[in-house]
Amino acid sequence: MTVSSEERALLDAVRRGEEAAFRLLYRAHARRVYSVARRLVGDPHLADDVAQEAWFRGVRKLDRFRGDSAFSTWLVGIAIRCALEALKRRRRDATPGPEIEPDAPAHPELRLDLEAALDRLAPGYRAVVVLHDLEGHTHEEIGALLGIDAGTAKSQLSRGRRALRLFLGRETERTTP
Amino acid sequence: VTPEDLDPPPHLEDRIVERLRAHGLLRTGRPWSGSALAAAATLVFGFTLGAWWPAPRTEVARGPRFLLLLYPGREAQVVDRDASARAHAAWVAALRERGREIRGERLAPDAGLTIGSGGAAVSEALQGFFVVGAPSLPDAVEIARGSPHVREGGRVVVRAIDTPSR
Numbered sequence: 001m002t003v004s005s006e007e008r009a010l011l012d013a014v015r016r017g018e019e020a021a022f023r024l025l026y027r028a029h030a031r032r033v034y035s036v037a038r039r040l041v042g043d044p045h046l047a048d049d050v051a052q053e054a055w056f057r058g059v060r061k062l063d064r065f066r067g068d069s070a071f072s073t074w075l076v077g078i079a080i081r082c083a084l085e086a087l088k089r090r091r092r093d094a095t096p097g098p099e100i101e102p103d104a105p106a107h108p109e110l111r112l113d114l115e116a117a118l119d120r121l122a123p124g125y126r127a128v129v130v131l132h133d134l135e136g137h138t139h140e141e142i143g144a145l146l147g148i149d150a151g152t153a154k155s156q157l158s159r160g161r162r163a164l165r166l167f168l169g170r171e172t173e174r175t176t177p
Numbered sequence: 178v179t180p181e182d183l184d185p186p187p188h189l190e191d192r193i194v195e196r197l198r199a200h201g202l203l204r205t206g207r208p209w210s211g212s213a214l215a216a217a218a219t220l221v222f223g224f225t226l227g228a229w230w231p232a233p234r235t236e237v238a239r240g241p242r243f244l245l246l247l248y249p250g251r252e253a254q255v256v257d258r259d260a261s262a263r264a265h266a267a268w269v270a271a272l273r274e275r276g277r278e279i280r281g282e283r284l285a286p287d288a289g290l291t292i293g294s295g296g297a298a299v300s301e302a303l304q305g306f307f308v309v310g311a312p313s314l315p316d317a318v319e320i321a322r323g324s325p326h327v328r329e330g331g332r333v334v335v336r337a338i339d340t341p342s343r
Contacts, residue, residue: 019194023190060200
């Protein structure tokens, strides 16, 4: 059984609008949602906004949660979509800067650590790298969370990792005597 | 990103609640109650982020009781909060299976507020507490020694609860 009867009762109380029930639900899953948001978007303020939006949408759409998956999985899926939207908005609004593409030429002038390198990855690549390498999801789970094939998730992971390696490798070469 | 960075900031919960209220999705008022829902709170909390174990509706044990106060150890330890919560839940369950009555809570990671003045009152460091029924202080100390908190490098202060003589 994916959703226990206890959790179902809690969700019903939230559907009825009971604040105390929501607070319990929030505290049970807050770290999971926030950590995904934080890892996906990097910036803590943006992560706050993403987590807030995810919870808001989650409660608003709670009637659509059928219990086919764990509630946390469902909610994390919403958080991921919110994070990807936020990343796309940020990129659209930002001044164009160097961005990592798997086949891009070298930018030896860039000094990037992993976090900064992740920031440079296109949102789709960043999502699969974070979900697989940091959050420990399988290709199948990532596919379900992002609405893509498991095979696509796998190939995006491979390309995302290659992009990171390229940049980090160049950094190492540049800084090693 | 460090493990601490992955903890949601304390203000976030209230911000979300306010937004949900503003959209009519939550309402304050009648406290959330009912045994089924209390059980839900217990399960959701007990094995994830909140309290370390189900809050029983009954008081802990008649007979000697001890308060275990949980403090950080000398060396700063990085402890995964989820893993720690699971370890404590398992420890509590094991104690209960052995007939010990125990309850307690993990405190939120803030300093709280100190009301009144004078005397020594350092609340910042306190991380959580247990109330445990045990026949004697050495038994309570033995229980404290076996706690995940000590294994994680923390300190536990054991105090007897003053029980009125009958």
